Amino acid sequence: MIKSMDPQPPPTASAPGTNVTSELAHPRADFLKVTDFNFYYGKKQALYQINMEIPQRQVTAFIGPSGCGKSTLLRNFNRMNELIDGVRHEGDILLNGRSIYDKKMEVIALRRSIGMVFQKSNPFPKSIYENIVYSLRIAGISSKNILDETVERSLRGAALWDEVKDRLQDSALGLSGGQMQRLCIARAIANRPEILLMDEPCSALDPIATAKVEDLIHDLKSQFTIVIVTHNMQQATRCSDRTAFFYLGKLIEYDDTQKIFTNPGEKQTEDYITGRFG
């Protein structure tokens, strides 16, 4: 497991193009597959003909200027966009070979298997403990052993256990901003999802808290397929294996992170990552 303590290593050192996923055999290269995907908010089209394959147990970063559709696509993976009135989609998204729009696929089950971490940390106004076990409680699990075990496993997984183990019953709202965001990650992995979606998880965090979350992303990718939306290009180079660049609702370029940042194939990508626009 790679544990990067250097907050800003050179891009080449942090972009392992050939990912090592030793303990789990044969990760799928098309674990999440988007085909001819169009998406509309009412009459406004937000995504145009997206086609991409997201590999299993790797970190894929979505970059691009604000309003380019990267968050919209992310929020389609667990169908969160359907909470908004008047949205419509064309095309398909396959999770492990199966359409997420399958009539037999319940949206509840889909969201259970896809954890999500939001831009602004949003712990419930409950105790740390109750935040973690929320996804178990709504599934009807009430065995104290399982709940306790999940709390410890998830908090350890989110590198938060040592900081909060003596105050699990305290309100989650008393944590610092960085701790809250890691609590939200712990809450998202409590259910052992297959995919972890992160929508600009560090945009409200200071550099130290950001480094902790990025370390965490490194640790988590051996177990989870991670898709992260970020505005921070250094962050994309530091923690992702693959990078997708979006612009005006279109997928402009999608390749290994190292390639995107050292030798981009498209002019628009190059302009964006060199800071000429966006």
Place this chain on the structure above:
Amino acid sequence: MSTSTVEPTDFFSSANAARSGVRSLWSKFLSAICVGLALLTLVPLFSIVFLVLKNGLPLLSWSVFTELPPAAGMTGGGFGNAIVGTLIMVGIALLLAAPFGILSAVYINEYDPYSRLSNAVRFVAKLLTGIPSIICGVFAYAVIVLTTGGFSAWAGGFALAILILPTILLTAEQALLGVSQAYREASYGLGATKFQTIWRVVLPDALPAIMTGIMLAVARAAGETAPLVFTALFSQFWIQSLREPTASLSVLIYNFSTLPFEHQIKMAWTASLVLVILVTIANITAQVVFRRR
């Protein structure tokens, strides 16, 4: 300050100083007016409390809670039956209005905020908050008293329920609107159903504000006279059943204060004091119990 060649700007020149002096004086004057007016609003409030205490305290004793009202011209006695009657009828009103009010608020805010039904409910609720309480009394008289053939605690509670329903509904809607959308997203993102999200996240977070609305409603209901005159009337005796005329503090105050007997008038003051105390206790309890953790 070190000596420098830079000329000082004229911010502190005499002309500017004079102008800023005028501005700051004007600002102080306006602040003083605000403070003064705020203090003035306290005057009627404290006069009421003072008056009720001054006139109500002399007769306040344990017996007013345990004894029945004195007959006209007699002294002694109390208004225990009226206290019980008020508690029962306000309780009935709450049991009827709170579920309707809160669940309607959940529907119009969580399920279908923009539907015609939601808009209609919102519009009618706002309309009903402005309705005179006596209309609620007349309505309950027509619907309950005339059909069941008599005055009753049920009818009184029903009239009060209609009176407080819009208040509960609208404050509950505001309480639900105040719940952060981020909590709902987090819950849905973890695979919760709509019902689970509302029941486990939204309602608990909105509860303190909902309870505040309910307490406002209770305070209003406990003090209403007009709806009860038409529905529960009054009774000289302890309540035996919910289907008979029932005494209440507000109607007792109304009855006794219009009598030509000094003792009854004093007792009306004492009943007012007890009513104020009951409402205050209810308010404080709600705030302590449902305070946000």
